Amino acid sequence: MNLNQITVPLDLQALTPVPQESLKSDITQAHASDLLSDVLANAPAGGVLLTIQVHLNVIAVALHAMQAAVIFTSGMVPEEAVRERAMAEGLPLFATKQSTFDTAGKLYALGIRGQHE
């Protein structure tokens, strides 16, 4: 599925414009975590990241882990500086008032999967 096919049914709020490039990739996985060390170690490349961590470091980590997009859940929204950084790097950011659990549930229903250890 491409990014729009995920974000539109979930009614996610786009915090940054979505670059055309991003719509080309096929997304089949996601990772949920608020621990940046865990994201670095375990998030699957090309997946979307679900988190409530809005610190600036989350952008660098998401890029390093080659995440297709970041979804901030539970109504958390990063500051302007964070959004600007993401825009500059072409990393799409989204937000939802729903919890990580509910967002994961809905993405799962669309066919997105996580990982076994």
Added chain:
Amino acid sequence: MKLEQLIEVIEARILQPCGREGIEIARVFAGDKMSALLERAGPQTMLVTNLVNAQLACVAELMDCPALCLVGGAEPDPHLLEAAARAETVILVCRLDMFETCGRLHRRLYGDDSQQP
């Protein structure tokens, strides 16, 4: 839904039984920020987290939360097990990552109807 029914869908293992496995779970909260877990923990809530430290048991005890699920195949801190035993909190470990765990639990709790909750 009974805890036992949730355990089977995520292929989890009870690390430390304490007789509360038949308990009713009405909702799940997933995250790694202690403040958020504190706020959302409650008598019919199960917490799902990447964290493994003993403070989880403290939070569970203070908020009367019956069950903690540690994901990603993590090994809990021995202090956590001790603290959980005192607090009578069920500790589950699961080899699935947080996203997969949430996805399956959500589907089990709310069915395939992705309008919930």
Added chain:
Amino acid sequence: MITSCFPIAGGRFEDAGAASRKLKEQLKQIGIAGQIMRRIMIAAYEAEMNVVIHACKGNLWTRLDGERFSMEVIDEGPGITDLHLAMKPGYSTASAEARQIGFGAGMGLPNIEKASDLFEVNSHVGKGTRVRATIFLKTQQVEQSAGRSLSIQMERCVGCFDCLKACPTRALRVWNRQPHILPALCIECTACIEVCRRGVFELPAMQNSNDLEESSGGAHTLVIPRALLTQFGSKIPPETVLAALRNLGYRDIRFTEEWDSELRRMVRHYAAEREVHPVISPICPAVISLVESQFPSLIPQIAPFVTPIQAAVEAWAPDTATFVPACPSQHTQLERANLSARLRIINPAELSARILSELPLQADTPARNQKSSDQRQSSGKNDPAVLEAWGVKNVVEILEQTERGMTGDFQVLELSCCENGCYGTPLFQENPYMAEKRWASSGLECERPVEVSSVKQPYQARAGMRLDADMDRAIEKLARIDELTAKLPGRDCGVCGAPTCSSLAEDIVLERCPGLECPFSPTGEIP
């Protein structure tokens, strides 16, 4: 009353939380449970973890009596260098070690404030920090402010009785030529202020009047109703008043109506997703009070957002902004918010007096600004689904119709007690339409990105409205009231000091005042 002290060791994560756990054991034995226990636990644990993460050591002092739970966490440690930043959600100075185990989200102090009814934090850099929080065990402490935002100048009353009829909830009485407000019935609209020609009703004197002298220098924000800028006559345009305010030391001036616009957007969006129409907008706090006390069946139809003035208050950390209420109802909301944060509130009349002293003595009528910003853009006039109405009589009528299900063709009700919204508050002298036109011609903007949050506690029916807590006695009292009302002339003349005959009957049965009687009663005496 029970007082306790639980020590907290700084830096040790292994037994962190022990103080909170011991507190919980104690409170459980006393029977504290449910929501109160949750709030206490959140406040205690967050405060304890702040000590563990940031300080060397500390103590959790607690006090519990029948009415409230209070705690104080005092630590010895580095202290907090910037309290404003510390209260900002997401800001944290926790170590990497703390963050790795899930702490350092930057929500500690804000969550303690959210969980408690009264909250205070003080700190000395290099010495330590003290966090105080109080949680009321019953909710009525916070509810008792009805009627408190109206102050009565008894000596000005001439006994004309105009106010009796003006009050939409029949909350006024005149006994012995002294006006009285029945707090349980008062919704703090402005009807009595509007109608009284002698100035009997006013806002109470406010503390913080000398805030400018206390202000710690530098930028200070002032939040005012737009109408304030239009009160000084045709020769003093809003821009001049703004300049005068800046001369008084307020660098940044904001308008309460900035939050009106955002609230309107949110209410419309909310109404579009609801099945039951109309949705009642919380744009006027007095209307909310009216619904809570007189139309409780409509409470579920109130959009669950805070009022514009509450949203304005939430936008600033304690002590960084001054607020000017436009009416008693807004004043009460500011007072309630003041319980948990030191708010600066200034009386509009006093501020106007200070502005007058700063105004230049010029005599030219300013040229009308050609560009007149259409302030009505976002209001209800252009939207057929939104019913906008003003004035307590209209508001009551519309709510009565809504109770009967006769207003379902509207999606949103935007009701205000004052004529033409806050322009019509009697606390300002200018005609509400002239005031609005002056604002519109000024070209000043009040559209800004702001946030309006959801209510923390849902709107709920007002306590103290029932005749008696006991159902049987309430029924008995009702019967006596009806019986007595039937014996009275039924002219609702007001001479007895109550607005209607049934109000007098109610006053007598509920024993609100000794010696009440009807001077025209055919029986000549009242039991």
